[in-house]
Amino acid sequence: MSFKLTILGTSSALPTTKRYTSAHVLNVHERFFLVDCGEATQVQLRRNKIRFSKLDYIFISHLHGDHFYGIFGLISTFALLGRTKPLHLFAHPKLENIINTVLGSEVPPFKIEYHALEYDKENKILDLKHLEVYSFPLKHRTQTCGFLFKEKEKLPNIKKEKILEYNLSITEIIAIKNGSGLTLESGELIKNEQLVIPPKRPRSYAYLSDTKYSDKYAPLLQQVDLLYHEATFDASKSKMAKKTGHSTAEDAANFAQLTNAKKLLMGHLSARYNDVKLHEKEAQKIFKNATFVNDNDTFTIKN
């Protein structure tokens, strides 16, 4: 079962010929979840061969242009391709009026289900069969949310040979999957852990852009597999980072350490930098498994 992140854009406000503005797409079991939608996201989706028909959920962190100006073209393209099924859009409540104004009389042939984000606390905003999505407030110049995508805990599988050995009934199987042991006719108790294979570890990905450093939601994000944290600036620009509601590479690394993340992905590079060597050096001093991402990078978490 796939759990693969594709980075579509890694620039901060100004796109360049090498870095588009913010957008990520997460493939969870071949369903696609788009996080932010900077200008030309639809072209980047095509470039990465993401099938539009498998994209039903879009999450917009905040209403700065570099995070949502691609939504109009993407919706138009969905319409031109004849989409009929609903599109779920999790965003600031103002986005609905903005989209309606831009599209004007070009009303799409599918329903856009708007889900208004809240900015005061963490919320579970989506609950699917295999996946949960949480939003949580970030500290930026405008109302902004981060997102946590987390596979659901699975029940353990029963060892096949035990089913045969003890001729288990459906009722017994359900009880054992939910943690019971098994009492034989002889009165002997077989412990649960002897009967089951532990479930595969749930995988997770968190997206934090744009934000100042804040430890507030570190508990929610403990041991996240892929922690994306913006790192617009290097350490020498920490005052500017604070002033503009952004982070340095050190901020991102400190947050990765605090959450015991498996891997830190940095992004949202200020256009003033020609490369990311300094960002990576500064981050890796604090948190070793840190990398600055490039457009079209992919990260697969196996289980």
Place this chain on the structure above:
Amino acid sequence: MSFKLTILGTSSALPTTKRYTSAHVLNVHERFFLVDCGEATQVQLRRNKIRFSKLDYIFISHLHGDHFYGIFGLISTFALLGRTKPLHLFAHPKLENIINTVLGSEVPPFKIEYHALEYDKENKILDLKHLEVYSFPLKHRTQTCGFLFKEKEKLPNIKKEKILEYNLSITEIIAIKNGSGLTLESGELIKNEQLVIPPKRPRSYAYLSDTKYSDKYAPLLQQVDLLYHEATFDASKSKMAKKTGHSTAEDAANFAQLTNAKKLLMGHLSARYNDVKLHEKEAQKIFKNATFVNDNDTFTIKN
């Protein structure tokens, strides 16, 4: 003095990884004039090393997304780069409200001067020192204008040796530049054409996208150097072209012939085509100097 057209996007409604949506930029004497602004136009401008600071005039043919969804990002980028001088935007009057809604509280630090296009007749919409711009209605599904960019006729230059030979005064020079001959003290008349070098031929470029075939404005566009005419479809799709308010390659070629254009540039390719061989073959049977343009093509007209 430069007169150079750069093609930024050549796709119709759906952008692909090879063709962005519609945008052209015309360099007239190192001032840049942007015509349409599909998504990611700002990235294409960067790719072609067009200096944003020399771009003061934008012309939007109509309010279908593939012709204007890049305007929001471009305005935001101008703002981030600290632009203070006004930006002139020639477009449908509805665009002002759309832009204000999308930008929200992110009001740019420069004035956007909106110039509403009219859709009932041709109009001179801009009159600069060296250049005139005309709009004229096209036949599409929504109110749409084409644009004609035309260098102004220059006065002839006086041959240097004649200034010395006849010791011409400023008053005489002005009169000769405006067509007078010269009467010497002897009573001899020197004809104007013996005194002057004819001015360089004014160069011109016309943009027609999106439109059905129409001969109505052919007189305005006579002998245009660069005629851009959309050619969304090949001849086999002529019914669909008419139905959707678009043209075939043959339509574009017929219009080029009617206007005695120097060169026909076709664009706005439907995403159904993998290449443009058929379009070029069909057009060239009617009008030989026809080409289907690609993103980042440039065309320079010398004088």
